[in-house]
Amino acid sequence: MKTATPAMARAINDRLALDLLLERGPLTAPQLRSLTGLSRPTVSDLIERLMDGGLIEITGEYGEDRRGPNARLYGLVAGRAHVAGVDVRREAVTVRVADLAGHVVGSAVRAVAGDLVEVVADVVTEAAAGRTLDTVVIGAPGLVDPRTGELVSGNDAQGRRPGLMAALRQRLGVPAVLENEVNLAAVAELRTGAALGSADFVLLWLDDGVGAAVVLDGRLRRGASGGAGEVGFLEVDGTDFCHLVEAAAVRDLDRAELARRIAKGAFAFAMILDPGLIVLGGRTGHEGGDELAALVAERVRESSPAPTEIRASAVEGNAVLQGAVLTALDLTRDRIFG
Incomplete structure (x- = not known):
């Protein structure tokens, strides 16, 4: 049986702690020890490592209402990365931007008129409002080839053209993924609906x-x-x-x-x-x-x-847009958290 290397063990522990901070919000070191089962030195090391990497920060103190020293609360640095979810419909393109914790920090909508690449790029830029994006996930009607990530020939989405995603990635300058819009709605239904x-x-x-x-x-x-x-x-x-x-x-x-x-x-x-x-x-x-x-x-x-x-359906609001943001967050967290 192949055992985990020290580097792999550290990566697993770091991801475990980061996922807990995402799920539960700011936690103290004792709380992290209790939830992870890790030792005091291991938790101390991972906190130092994650703070040095700009992934977590001190957000406050726990136990202000009792006597004695207070424990520091550690939380995710939500502004460490931002993602965009895009819903391309026949009439309009809607964009929602979220930080690494999933908080919505920007949105924009624009009617579809002219070249789809330019429309999507412009409305994404507007919603980002100067923030650097890590990942963009786009939902559109029709078949998306799993091998190329492009719309399959014959799709009638307005403004579609061969090489759409390649052109959009170049225009945006960030990783961009295309997905069938119903698939993205299913992601939202699975996670929140x-x-x-x-x-x-x-x-x-x-x-x-x-x-x-x-x-x-x-x-x-x-x-x-x-x-x-x-x-x-x-x-x-x-x-x-x-x-x-x-x-x-x-x-x-x-x-x-x-x-x-x-x-x-x-x-x-x-x-x-x-x-x-x-x-x-x-x-x-x-x-x-x-x-x-x-x-x-x-x-x-x-x-x-x-x-x-x-x-x-139990998803409130735009399920396609929610699924796009959730998918973009998954991709970004996997890249940043390891």
């Missing part, structure tokens, strides 16, 4: 666009070409599923008929993947709430032998 605590689920996205994201064993599954979850192309009742459930097609439907249509796509996922949980996202899923989810669950239950729970 209806799928919290679920290792396997499908997010069925019901909005102006229709699609799905597949999460198995806690990981996004993109497929060989980035097409996993593209249920909109599924033929149902003689037409594409997307045409049955997109926002324009369901505007005047009663809840029972809407649930019947949605259940067609949900049933396909229940039978093929058996995820145990399907979350109804997008505007239709969010506005339909628990009532619509219950109606869809009833219809799926009538046909599927696989027990499948149906829940409404």
Whole structure:
């Protein structure tokens, strides 16, 4: 069995402490010892190391209301890095900038007009407001090739052109990652929404666009070409599923008929993947709430032998943007924390 080197052990301990500070906020050295199980000298060394690296700082004292010396509180240096999440829609580009602790420090929105690279770069710069960005994660409709990170040919996103991401990275001068927007919404659902605590689920996205994201064993599954979850192309009742459930097609439907249509796509996922949980996202899923989810669950239950729970999205606000920021933070923390 290969044992950890001293350098590896230090890196593991440092990451453990940093993750605890992210999760719980400022902590004292005794609290870090208690939570990590590490010895006093080991915790003292890692605190000194992380402070020298500009990752943590003294944020105050603990125990001001009691007699005796107070313990120093150590917290993450949130301004050590900043990230941007970008949501590219047909009409507008929205950007949110967060610090290393995940606190939102800037945002901006701009209508899509002209070259998409220039629009995205300009609105990211506006939201950053002079801050240096570490990572930018962009959500856009359509297939993203897992090998190249570029939009697959045939995507109809406004302003799309070959080499979009290569041009954008050069324009921004920072690492930038493109991801399908429904996949990013699923990240938000997994971390903060209806799928919290679920290792396997499908997010069925019901909005102006229709699609799905597949999460198995806690990981996004993109497929060989980035097409996993593209249920909109599924033929149902003689037409594409997307045409049955997109926002324009369901505007005047009663809840029972809407649930019947949605259940067609949900049933396909229940039978093929058996995820145990399907979350109804997008505007239709969010506005339909628990009532619509219950109606869809009833219809799926009538046909599927696989027990499948149906829940409404629980992410408040822009799920795509939240997922983009969370993904950018993961990438940045892995790079900085080790």
